Amino acid sequence: MNERSDSVTTAEPTSGPDGDVDVSASGRSRGRPPVPKERILATALKIVDEEGAEVLSLRVLAQRLDSSTATLYRHFSNRAELINHLIDHTLGGVPVQADELRSLGWEDACRAMATWMFENLRSHPNIAPLLLAQAPTGPNAMALREVALQVLLDAGFSPRVAIRCYATLARFVLGFAIQLNGEETEDVALAEAYRNSGEDNLPATGAVAAFVPVPLDDEFSFGLDLLLAGLAQLRSR
Structure with a gap:
């Protein structure tokens, strides 16, 4: 068996x-x-x-x-897609309340959004350079863009002008945010150059040396006020 x-x-x-x-x-x-x-x-x-x-x-x-x-x-699927999602994840930290913003009036609303975006990027200064390579198109970025554009359209800006206003404000914020990493080192070198301007026969530069460096926050607020004033003149026309 x-x-x-x-x-x-x-x-x-x-x-x-x-x-x-x-x-x-x-x-x-x-x-x-x-x-x-x-x-x-x-x-x-x-x-x-x-x-x-x-x-x-x-x-x-x-x-x-x-x-x-x-x-x-x-x-x-790859690192590039990860970066796209990371940028949008970071922009999700901007505390936008659409109803609150639209109740402020367009100038104060734009100022608030620009300031919030700048402070968000200040918290994550290594994110700002990534925005140079691509315009953010994730859901958080689109939500921010939607609120800003609606504020501008409600204020009477035409669609053609509204998108240019938003793009200019966004690039203004990004330009300042990129400076955050090297702010302290650059300020020291700039102040030294202004102090030594008399030796180089640069009287106009020397005349303002006592006011350099200008804190980045002050420059940001000053520039934003000028930008919004220009948009207000454009709107009035």
Whole structure:
């Protein structure tokens, strides 16, 4: 009599190149548990704040999350897409209340929005340079744009002029925000150059030397007032 021994072969889980465990052969789910998108973006922002945007990569982010790049690819197809979402995540910190803004009058509303955006980027100065490469188009960015444009349209600006007003205000804010990283070093060098202007036969420069450097916040407020005054004249015409 021949005895037959039936054996059951169990497939061993295998690991992929990023450390994810492939256990599909055993009937279980594949890969590590998903990481919430908000947690991913919060961690990415922390990396950029502490170490700079150039350090951020999917691999570095995965290590910080104690996860894998394969897990991140469930949310982002590449680093560029991650950056797009990170920018929009940051803009989500701008405290816009549409009804409150529209009740202020267009000048005060524009001043408030510009100031909020500037303060938001001041909190995350390494984000501002990323905005040079692309116009933000995520849901938070579009919501900000929608409120600002509605304020301008309600004030009587034509659509053609309203979009130019918004773009000018946004670029003004970005231009100042980019200066935040090197503000202190640049101010020291600039003040020294103005103090030494007499030796270079620059009398006009020397005449204003006592008022340099101008704090960046003061420059921002002064420039914003000039910009809004110009828009008011444009509106009156």
